[in-house]
Amino acid sequence: MSNCLETKFNDILFKNPVIPASGTFGFGREYEAFYDLNKLGGLCSKGLTLEPKSGNRGIRLWETPAGLMNSIGLENPGVDAFIKNEWPHLKDIDTVTIINVGGKDEESYLTAIKKLNAIDAKLIELNISCPNVKAGGMAYGIKAATAGEITKKVVAISRHPVMVKLSPNGEAIADIAKACEEAGAQGISLINTLQGMAIDYKKKAVVFDNLYAGLSGPAVKPIALRMTHQVCQAVRIPVMAMGGISNWEDALEFIMAGATCIQVGTMNFNNPLAPIEMIEGLEAYCQKEGLANISEIRGII
């Protein structure tokens, strides 16, 4: 295996730029049945909050044309239990584990981040964009001013580099990205899910207890690609892009638009081997095109 896919996200070295996305990959264990997680560039944990959360009630998943709506509501064991039960396993996987953190207010973000200072993680993904719960922080993520504020405070106390995960549901996304960059974020990831709604006409009722829910999957790819391009044009910090990436060609397009790494969410459900197939596809592409490293075509658009 050549290292044509080796990718540096600031000074963090990824074997390749392909990373399963938060919330679609649990804490990794489940996918070990399908492939060796060491092959992944990285993996991103389910969104953690300070306290354990049981998530939303009622239906949590709803399929849409080429998309998936979810209203999980950040169900997670909380930071303490994560550090105790999941981290010992995760830390031994030879890949970059990214820790996704949500919060319901400033204090809960900051306390969670402080606790995570105790472990040797490589990168925090600060989730200010989950549309499904207050604790997801989307209230922070849809305005540049508030996004910048929370980022600044988190960066100040975090021992780990912080990448801020943006919402596609707010103000001009490039402005939000710039605000986060100015506030000291070491990277940007995007997009989280788009806010959508589902109605079950047979039941004459909304599908989700929470009224609205988050849309992801191939359906959103054109929007995610546009936003990725806008953000990559606007900031100098590296960008981790996602939203509907379903094969290596999609992954390549996001990289051409300027993304340093890409994340794979919903497609894990469609095809558990999706990330591995993307790695293989990108590798073959580099070989065919004679690229010493994928970075040669990064941001060419």
Added chain:
Amino acid sequence: MSNCLETKFNDILFKNPVIPASGTFGFGREYEAFYDLNKLGGLCSKGLTLEPKSGNRGIRLWETPAGLMNSIGLENPGVDAFIKNEWPHLKDIDTVTIINVGGKDEESYLTAIKKLNAIDAKLIELNISCPNVKAGGMAYGIKAATAGEITKKVVAISRHPVMVKLSPNGEAIADIAKACEEAGAQGISLINTLQGMAIDYKKKAVVFDNLYAGLSGPAVKPIALRMTHQVCQAVRIPVMAMGGISNWEDALEFIMAGATCIQVGTMNFNNPLAPIEMIEGLEAYCQKEGLANISEIRGII
């Protein structure tokens, strides 16, 4: 045929709430080969501008998962030619013809609207949301303040009721809708296309000369339904909803979310009979459910 689908949009009577959307139906003639246009609740003209426009160059269409991106760029013959060549034909169709109007600045909007005062149209759809050209007015449509301003001026000089077509790409859409209502709009329509991007990785280039383009079709339905619900909750003027409506069940869901009428865009390309099948489906639904009129389930969500 019962009149269970008869729908009043303010005091404009529609035979049924199903209306082909602007830009997907030309000026109607083409679909006469498939069915009798008199069956439609209404039809919406291609977006008109004061001057003729030749539209965008390069590729104009690109398929995406369950979606379509377009970059037509408001190609149209201009208001004068429309009045001369298309209106005589359109006005004799026994359906509500809606006239979609775009503009590049205040003056071009107002002059176009004044010219249209000369004909006996029933409803103007003020397009402040086309993402593909400056003349599409999206600059107006993404901020509540500017949307309100242009609406106020147009309403002041228009002899016809004005329905404002909103962009899904801007600030909180309910705020924009409210600003338009306050400015005197007699109705709201939404959503125009979502701004997206396409890259042709084989050519290592963007697909559209214009860089970004507009996404429509089933892929966007969950977003359109959420925005429709938000706007219906926010304003008292009637709402004409669209975005990925592909069958009568979808149409029904938008009506349950509060829409008075619905428009059908991209699905005309997938199935030229789509609007007719929706009318039949909604009619059968009313019969099965024993509804004297579809209004009985409008806004029940």
Added chain:
Amino acid sequence: MAIIQSNECISPDIYKMSVTFSGTVLPGQFFMLRAWDKDPLLSRPISVHDYVPGKVTFLYQVVGKGTKILAKLKTGDNVEIQGPYGNGFPEITGDLCVVGGGIGVAPLYYLVKHYKEKKPNGNCRVYLGFRENAYCVEAYEAIADEVILDIGGIITNQLRVQPDEVVMTCGPEIMMASVAKTVPLENVVYVSMEAHMACGIGACLGCTCETKSGNKKVCKDGPVFLREEVFYV
């Protein structure tokens, strides 16, 4: 990739499909099936209706897009099956009483068969309830000690459980709730739950079932739960 050996309509909208499979399966487990690319996006959870080495059989009802596609497949076509997933029904020592409603009868056939194979002298009674058309009844009669059938009524009205029977049920939630309520607390009752699923393996947290001891994943912790976990008796 599994190859379809047969796929036939056995009752209006009810299909039986057998596919090649090399592995073992427990009663009550399920597979994620797909025979499409991205439309629909997700695989569909379908229980094991029957299993013999080399072959697994599904019984499914056509309700929407996915099952419509499944119904069109022909012998020799490919279908992707991921699994078996889930815990399945536990092995028991006492007598067995199963209660199935509608398409919920699907997993119970292999359950009964497996039970009788492991415990030829055990007694197994089967309640089957259908709204309109009954199916699979003869198949159950061939392997169970007694089959009680109800069409158009409420199967739980007839339900009389013996003191030493373990009850296992699958069907509409309202039926299982009624079983949970009416069967004496002395009897052990297992219920097989449903939920919309994306991953099928415990990674997405989409298939939650609220239990006495917190959220459980239907796909991984279930689909089979003890009555008291789910219905808070």
Added chain:
Amino acid sequence: MAIIQSNECISPDIYKMSVTFSGTVLPGQFFMLRAWDKDPLLSRPISVHDYVPGKVTFLYQVVGKGTKILAKLKTGDNVEIQGPYGNGFPEITGDLCVVGGGIGVAPLYYLVKHYKEKKPNGNCRVYLGFRENAYCVEAYEAIADEVILDIGGIITNQLRVQPDEVVMTCGPEIMMASVAKTVPLENVVYVSMEAHMACGIGACLGCTCETKSGNKKVCKDGPVFLREEVFYV
């Protein structure tokens, strides 16, 4: 809905499909084909390769999702065909010289056949250029007066047009541009253009082709245009 009478691979990635059709068709017209629901969303424009009353034949290259699905269809399957659409090649009085490149040869067969039927004494010469594998050559030889074949080269290098010939061409745009440039201005030249299409009937304005006299719709005003309209000679 049309029923497929045959659908076979005649060369790597090249398929020939015949379907039932009751109606008439002109050479150069096309149909919008679909054999799927919403994935992909749009129908695919495919030219008429041959036509006899009751049956229309397509020749198509597998390049992406839609044509991949078409290639899998079997005799007896259904395919939706909308059309025929477009203007088609005009009838001419003089001799005919056709130039086809790659899958662009598809519409030219029916063109030549139709021409020879209408004008049995007219002379028709056919240039066919292929990158790697040639196909349909014998079929052209059977109906044309002369067939000039090129594989791997540049077909327009060989092109020598007679003063009284009308030229009709279909193929990669770069080839047609070269034909447009090399054929003497005295000869009338028709080119068949391509564009991404959504509606196929002139309603979406997506298939624009810039011409001397402004934008034209490939689906409705074309796909056949006079050389000077498109290539501004």
